[in-house]
Amino acid sequence: MPKVETFDREEILGKVIQLFHRKGYNATSMQDLVDATGLNRSSIYNSFGSKMELYQESLKVYKQMAEKAIQKYLINSDTPIETIRSIFSLNPKYTNNGCMLSNCTTEMANKDQKIKSFLIHNREGMEELFESLVAKGQNEGSINTNRTAKEYALYLFTSLQGFRITGIIIDEQKDLESIVNTILSVLE
Template identity: 55%
Template sequence: MPRVETFNKELVLKQATAVFHDKGYNATSMQDLVDATGLNRSSLYNSFGSKLDLYMECLKSYQDGYMLKISEVLQKAENSLNAIELIFDLYLQDTINDPDDRGCMLTNCKSEMAHHEACITKFLNRNQETFLALLEDLVAKGQREGGVNDNRTPKEYALYLFSSIQGFRTIGILISNKNDLQSVINTTIQTLI
């Protein structure tokens, strides 16, 4: 008879995500995860598999949370250029409201683990492709609406925006001055106008 989980899986994922986000994958031990979740090792292994499996679930949960936030932002946008601005504003708010200056878990993962585990590389590539497609679509619509110039193709601007967001998320670990960060966003958006 299969065991029934007697814990809140969502809460455990949140607790484990916080540990991985703080320490990274390699510096996180199973004991760190046991301490954070209150579960014993066998419960963690039985419920999530390996440390890598748990990390992957945490990455997916973190990604899902951001995709939900972005979806909410897109619904508020007046037009495509405004949608791009609102996405940057979302990252700005998250950066200045991060008391531990941890940065983006996905960006941190890319720096630490991109080519160390095939499943992580595949996940990161899929995440990047999805986000690039979203940005390319927004730019193309913005060009049709007249809010985004046509000096570059939608794909070129999408790559530019994606790299700008990645850079923004990285510098936000050490720079938390809102005016400085807003200046980066303004400069990036000005390129599109």
């Protein structure tokens, strides 16, 4: 008979996300996971599988949290530019660790095909979102038509990735805002 989990899975995943976000995959040991969760190794393996499977699950949960934040911006923003600016403001500077997905891209995209596929799917979703926002802005006249919505979407996604990584080493909020203003000025 399989054992029943006697812990709050969401709470454990939250702790695991914080750990992987802070240390990355490679620098996180099984002992780190045991220490962070309070679970023993066998409970971690029985409930989540391997360290890689736990990492993949934590990436999925992190992505879902980011998507929920983006949905709030989509609902509350008045213009496409405002929504795009808000997405850039999701740079999780409050942790000094950057974006877990961007960090994963730099650490793991060339090392694991499942991770790379996950990241490609994330990129495609973000590009589709940016493309729809740009197209809406172009139709309204608030975004120029010097490039296609698809070209701007690629530019915005690439800029967002760079911004999230750069945000780890820039402490001044005004400097981060200046970077976003420069990125978005291309759309004017």
